[in-house]
Amino acid sequence: MAEPGSAVAPTGHRPENLPLAALLTTTAFFCVALVGTLAKVSGQYTSTGVLLLFQNSICLLVIAPIALRGRRTSLRTNRIGLHVLRAAMGTACWYALFLAIARIPLANATLLTYSAPLWMPLIAWVVTRRRVPIPTWLGAGIGFLGVLFVLQPQTRTFDVGELIALSGALFLAVAMMSVRWLGATEPTLRILFYYFLLSTLMSIPIAVLDWEPIAGPGYAWLMGLGVAQMLSQALIVVAYRYASAEKVGPFIYSVIVFTALIDWLVWEHTPTASTYVGMALVIGGGLVAVRARRPVA
Template sequence: MQNPATKDISLAKALMCLMTSAFLFSIMGVCIRFASHTVDNATIVFFRNAVGLFIFIPMLFKQGLNFVKTEKLWMHTWRSLVGLTAMYGFFYAIANLKLSNAMVFSYSSPIFIPLIAWLFLKEKVTKSMIFAAVIGLIGVLFVAKPDQGMFNALSFIGLGACFLSAMAFVTVRALTNTEPPERIVFYFCIFGTIISSVPMFWHWRAFTWNELALLVAAGLLANTSQLFMSYAYSLAPAGQIGPMNYIAIVFAGIWGFIFWHELPDTSSLIGIAIIIFAILLCNPRIQKRFFSAST
């Protein structure tokens, strides 16, 4: 059993790693936004997956076929399909919405996870989970409202990507019963690279060095961010450190202001506050305190 001092050090390291993950993810969003000025969405998604695939080459040489051996190929395929579709939506949102608003979609999937886990994994859903999901959805709708109005293509793409991302997370949860995290990410990268190469092929052209630098950087940042996140969750419980993820929205807001002079409107600020409140309610400890205090 960890002594309090060691536990505090682990928690501090976990929080720092998660903050680093959020910081890197926000810079990835900047790279994608700049790349999207001249590069199509299909190509950006392809490079995001292809660059990630190269990270696993040393593991393949070291562990051989044991690294890729699986009895859950169909679940890996399903996870890749929904996760890749969500990625297309997120990257499209980054290219067309304020950066901070697009990041909200990337980090709002926990709102939908309890419902999807109930539908597909038959996990128990409590009233507090339903309450948190409804509150969170209201917040997402506040943020999803571009200047043209609440219900339009951009809003539905962002919400759809958020929902599909939640489905991918639930599938990952089921896969972790038998599969190591590295294998799950590997199959996502390889299936994502193969599938995304098809639409990318129709847009293929010679890229400038600047475009290639942005595309490779986005892939490296995304995968490095995932590594920091995985290490953080190995050091401390998700419920304790999870809310630190949402600092990525703050980072994205800073980059959006520096590079594109973006400022969130009142509706977006209200929505972000509601979403953070809703996701905090997903923590069982906070649920217990909140609902016991309200009764």
């Protein structure tokens, strides 16, 4: 997935400018909120599979000429397996999110999907068996409590859309971790090129099996969807030139605030008191987790 906050910093940092980096990153996550909004609108005109294909192919059309105009050797990679993993998890995450927002409020779907950083300590422990610092577990626990406030399992049954969004969070967590692993050796442009190339190829059979004709107004909304996705990635890459990923990463949670506002203003889905509490806990727990020390052996 072209997941927000996961692009790696390009070589050659400029002098640190944290306020500018924060502004760029927050704007990038506003674009991510627009992706969800445009997908919810576009879903009225075609299928989820077609949304996914348009999103990825438009980004590929933008990034491919930039990547191919340089030396072909710049696209050579010895980590194609990780690129495939990242693309598969990203594609699965976006598909899950698009399915979820067609069934539940946009704010709830986004909140549950972007609880992904809370799952990362558990996934890291399962994969590496390295000790995870207690503050990280504490932050994850606070965040999961927030998820329960949103779901309210004690008062009602799970909606299938909520389960789909939670599955998207797991896919996103793996995708984010794969980008971190790729970032050790792969430049940003190569990571983006392979992501959009592979995710476009993966989206084709999904779109074919899930094909629905696109109604006239749908094309404009689909174009907007792809442009918003591309802008989010470009802004993140530029932001990382002015500050490290560790410093701007917490701004990922601004997407939850933006989608809640859009959901309220456009679809009149006023968040409940428990949803507000859940948002605060997820954001607070995420900030605690990402600010904790890195795992030690």
